[in-house]
Amino acid sequence: MIEFHLDERSGVSPYLQLVRQVRQALRLGLLQEGDQLPTVKEVVAGLAINPNTVLKAYRELEREGLVAPRPGVGTFVTRTLTDASLAAHGALRQDLRRWLTKARRAGLDDESIEAIFMTTFRTAAQEDIA
Amino acid sequence: MTAALQAQGLGRRYGKRWALSDCTLDIPAGHVVGLVGPNGAGKTTLLNLASGQLAPTTGTIRVLGGRPGSDRAQMGKVGFVAQDTPTYAGLTITEHLKLGAKLNPRWDDALARERIERLGLDPAQRAGKLSGGQRAQLALTLGIAKRPELLILDEPVAALDPLARREFMQGLLEATVEHELSVVLSSHLVSDLERTCDYLIVLVDSRVQVAGEVEELLATHHRLTGPQRDTGRLPADQQVISASHTDRQSTFIIRTEAPIHDPAWTVSQLSLEDLVLAYMNTTARTHHRPVLEAQR
Numbered sequence: 001m002i003e004f005h006l007d008e009r010s011g012v013s014p015y016l017q018l019v020r021q022v023r024q025a026l027r028l029g030l031l032q033e034g035d036q037l038p039t040v041k042e043v044v045a046g047l048a049i050n051p052n053t054v055l056k057a058y059r060e061l062e063r064e065g066l067v068a069p070r071p072g073v074g075t076f077v078t079r080t081l082t083d084a085s086l087a088a089h090g091a092l093r094q095d096l097r098r099w100l101t102k103a104r105r106a107g108l109d110d111e112s113i114e115a116i117f118m119t120t121f122r123t124a125a126q127e128d129i130a
Numbered sequence: 131m132t133a134a135l136q137a138q139g140l141g142r143r144y145g146k147r148w149a150l151s152d153c154t155l156d157i158p159a160g161h162v163v164g165l166v167g168p169n170g171a172g173k174t175t176l177l178n179l180a181s182g183q184l185a186p187t188t189g190t191i192r193v194l195g196g197r198p199g200s201d202r203a204q205m206g207k208v209g210f211v212a213q214d215t216p217t218y219a220g221l222t223i224t225e226h227l228k229l230g231a232k233l234n235p236r237w238d239d240a241l242a243r244e245r246i247e248r249l250g251l252d253p254a255q256r257a258g259k260l261s262g263g264q265r266a267q268l269a270l271t272l273g274i275a276k277r278p279e280l281l282i283l284d285e286p287v288a289a290l291d292p293l294a295r296r297e298f299m300q301g302l303l304e305a306t307v308e309h310e311l312s313v314v315l316s317s318h319l320v321s322d323l324e325r326t327c328d329y330l331i332v333l334v335d336s337r338v339q340v341a342g343e344v345e346e347l348l349a350t351h352h353r354l355t356g357p358q359r360d361t362g363r364l365p366a367d368q369q370v371i372s373a374s375h376t377d378r379q380s381t382f383i384i385r386t387e388a389p390i391h392d393p394a395w396t397v398s399q400l401s402l403e404d405l406v407l408a409y410m411n412t413t414a415r416t417h418h419r420p421v422l423e424a425q426r
Contacts, residue, residue, distance in 0.1 A: 006325065011399070013348075014325055041307045048299040049325040050162050051307045 002031060004043055014049055018057035026066060026081040037067060037075040132195040134159040134280050134312040135180055139189035142175050149175040151336050153189070157314075157329060159279070161343075162306060164327030165316040166406055172336040173316040174213060177284045180314065181210035194279055206235050209278035213285050215269035219258030223251055223268060227275070234276045242275035245301075263294025270298060274305045281305075283315040287322055299326050320403045330402070332409045339409040344402060351405050354382045354395040372408045383408040 002025050006014055025031040038046070043054045058075050061067045068078045103113050133156055140153040150172040157163055165173050178184040179191050182199020191197075196204040217226060223246055231237045246253060249267050257265060266286060273281050283302075287295040303326060305311055317323055323330070331341040340347065351371070359380045361373050369385040383400065390397050400408070 008324075011401075041304055044307050045300050045304040047325070048296055048303055050328045051303065052161075052328045053325070 001036065001038060004038065004047060006047055006049065015053045015056045015060070018043070018054065019060050022057075022061055022066065023081060026077070026079075029080070029082045031077050032080055033077055035077045036073075037077070039074050132159060133157060133192070134161065134163070134194060135314065136192040137179075137189065138191075140176075140179065140186055140191050141188040142172075142179060142184060143187040148336050150179070153338050155331065155338065155341055157331075157341075159194070159312045160310070161312060161329040162303070162327050163312075163314040163329040163331065164320075164323035164344075165314060165331045165333060166318065166320055166323060167316075167333035168410065169318055171333045173318075173333055174284055175336075176333065177210075177282050177314065177316060181208060181282050183210070202235065206276070207279045209273040209276045209281040211269050211273045211281070211283040211286055214289060215266040215286055217257035217260075217265050217268050220256060222254050222256050224253040226257065226268060226272060227253075230272050230275055236277040238275045238277050241277075242271055245271045245274070261294075263290050263297065266290055266294065266298050267301065270301055270305075274309070274311075277309065278311070280312045280314065283313070285316055285318070288317065288319075295322065302326075320406045324402050330406075332406055334410055347405060348400065348402065350387055351383065351385050351400050351408075352390060353398045353400055353404070354380075354384060354390070355398070356380060356392075356394040356396060359394075372411055 002021070004018055004021055006017055010017065012020070022031065022037065031037075037058065040051055040054045040058070043049070044051050058067065058069070062069065062075075066077065066079050066081070067075050069075050100113065103116070108116070135155060135157045137153050137155045140155075141151045142149050153176065165176065167173050175184065179186055180193050180198055182193075182197075182205065193204075194207050196207070198208070199205060218229075221229070227239065227242050227246070230242065231239055243253075246268075249264070249271075251260070251264060251268070257268060260268065266289075270283075270286070273283070281302075286302075287298050290298060299322075302313065302315075306313055315323075315327075328344050329342070330344050330347060332339040356379070358375060358378055361370050361382070364370060364382065364384065365386075365388075367386055367388050368382075368390075371383045371385055373380065373382050375381075383404075
């Protein structure tokens, strides 16, 4: 069983924070196929958040095929995310390191690097949507 | 599904002063509704009208399809926890529960006892000896054990410390899941309501400024920042909630259903608190404008 937490200052909506925490736990192997997620009542009572927020997060995970509800029992993990992404992490990290070294050589400081990363990341995300 | 609360042109006057005017709302059941606004905005008046403690001066109000306070059945469906979560200082917890059982036809005694035990409260303790947080929990227990379909709470956490606030909201939200309860609660602090409510009513100066599902409100309100521009030159489908200008820059908070394509703007999301403050400031400005002009 995992425990959720919320970061009020992250600017990310509570529902999305819950979704990401489950995905993260799946990636790290903290949650595996067959594991139960906390019940809506447990999450609500623990975090003092609106029940519909939890329901929405669980529906989203269900839509992604990661979990499935068993009526009267709870919500269970149906798929893991570990192998596929973990294997790729190393190579990606190395690429990013190389890019960071290049950026530093070009004279960028930490803030400029963060800014260029975030704007590029957002533009790419928007293009994906469009 | 029956609406939790419907109001049409609802108003209430005390002498010459309107505590609530022209209030029109249609709130579906199944929500945790936050009613926010500054002190004296009319929140208590609206809640008292909804719970049947007050009769309207104008307009109509329906709660769960019935007229508030009209009969025993209606009163059984609606629970009300008044401001400062009142209890009887001289009565013990057990006596409070007995009173609850006597007054409420749908009273759930097992639920009440179980809840008191879970809170670690001594049933023989007098309410006057409880801490503020414990008194609030007792009032909440009475409200939940009544087994209403709608629970109305007036500033339930205003007087509580942060820990007691959190515990109170945990208990309240847990009950909404367990008993499929609709909730309306008021607060003068948005931060109390930010994660807990999925429907919001902003009440300022006796008028509803905006009401709707939190998610929808957040999705349709944006902050636009860009080169100086007159408010009149924004597209017609963008409702301006607030505007501020420097000699170079304009910042607007707008409401729109349509996407914003104008490349001149940096568009950013609002937090619920920003959104509420924008509506509060709008009213403040319209009110103070004549004064400012007189000073000029």
